Amino acid sequence: MSVTIKDVAKKAGVAPSTVSRVISDSPRISEKTKRKVRKVMDELGYHLNYNGRVLVSQSTQTIGIVTKVSSDHFFENPFFSELLRGISDACHERDYSMYLTTGNTEEAIFQEVVKMVQGKRVDGVLVLYSREDDQVVPFLRESSFPFVVLGKPVDRPGETMYVDNDNVQASKEMTRYLIGLGHERIGYVGGNSQFEVARDRLEGYRAAMKDQGLPIDEKWLKNDPSDKQDPDQIVEQLLVLEKIPTALIFTDEYNALTVMRSLSRRGVSIPEQMSIAAFNNTVVSRLADPPLTTVDTQAIQLGHESASSLIDLLKRPDMVKKSMIIPTRIVERESSCRLERNTQKKA
Template structure:
């Protein structure tokens, strides 16, 4: 016979209603009691009847995840893997499953979202980006469907819950870091400028330039996607300049690795010939050669906070929507160096 809630309640010496509240992670139950009841559940091999719970609550116990690109493309970047790890751990704690978009184009991803919503396949959605001309977020708003964004919302109407870093300030600080180490000619390499995160980091870079009395030079600001062809093109264009940067701010350490490899293929040494700083502090920045100076954006916490906020929104109808800013810090490694005789 399967173990019931009453069996768990009897062994834990609590009321069956307490066990039910522990299962739903009610805030009315103390953490001490939750730990005791969960331990008994584990010892007795109690498993929640998800199908029955779905019927009673009209809940799928599933959260949808909308990827920035196709899942195969996005998961090449360890940043998204860390975000998903944070989301997954929250879902495990609350007994939710995850449903990822798998489309290989923006339209296909949007259709995945429509199927999630119209087919009642998920209870809520975490959107892993903020982007101009995006169809997903306006659609979720029109459907009044629960969602949380990772990234600051753009020109959408209404109160949107989101989790983000202060990317403007973080980028300004890491550009200041280079100025403090004697660099004067500092370039910027960003991803797709349709995404809010790229523009926020560009804004921070520009603020630092202004504060240090340096004019923005368009030829030092480059755009690239994730592939090595873009990195080779960016590096070729920078090396062809009569006055090239002594340092680069790169908006993602996955892109930074591609840039470093392209520089090395041209005989340019990092950091002796050019310094590099980047963002996210994934495993790439630790294991690259040289290891990368980077802004730790706490990608796991971005995922964890977004999923926690969404589940709270789903379980507490009176919850006030809010934004959460995850702090950042600079981790200095070997890809940046101090210039003793600044030029320019």
């Protein structure tokens, strides 16, 4: 015989209506009561009838996750794995499921989002990027569908809930860190400039160099709009310059690792001849050879807070739209060193 709400209520010493409100995560019920009721539910083996719940509440208890254009890049990059871990943790805590887009083109992903919304497959959508000429966010706005963006929105940020780092400031701090180590010729390897995060980090780098009165050779800057950079080509272009950078900043640790391997194959010693620093600080940075100096963007927390914000919005549709900035910190490792130790001969 299956366990009912009345069975749970009786053992927990509360009314059946209280159990129902706990199941729907009502803010009217205290966290203490929620914990007590949920514990009884676990002990009795009470399981929700989700199909029936959807019919009654018109809620799927599912949020849609919209990735960047290439799902291949998404799953290869450990930053996104940690991001998903944070999202998954928040969904588990709030009894929500995830519905993940899997398209490999912008149009394919957009059509998946249309199906999510029009087919009522999800309650809200979490967009894991902020990009120019994007179809998804305008469609969600026009549909009056709940959504949260991971990253500062390209337009109407005051009307949009989002979670992000202060990428301009974080990039300034990393550039200043390398300048503090004595580096003046600092290169920057960025990403697709359609994405707000790539533009912000490049802006921070330029601002820090300008603040210190340091010139920037545009040949030190490598930004590939396709997000498919050839590390060997990057290294070849840098090593033939009259003035080779003594340090490089990468907007992504994954790309940093591929360029580090290419530098090593050409006999460039890291960090003695080339200091390397990057963003994100996942397991890739810790296991790199040498371990990588990074800006820790707190990927797990970014994911957790973005999912929590979306679920809060679903619970309280009239809440004031808010943004959240997750702090960053520099993690110093062996891929960077003071310029005095640099043995590079070419001036």
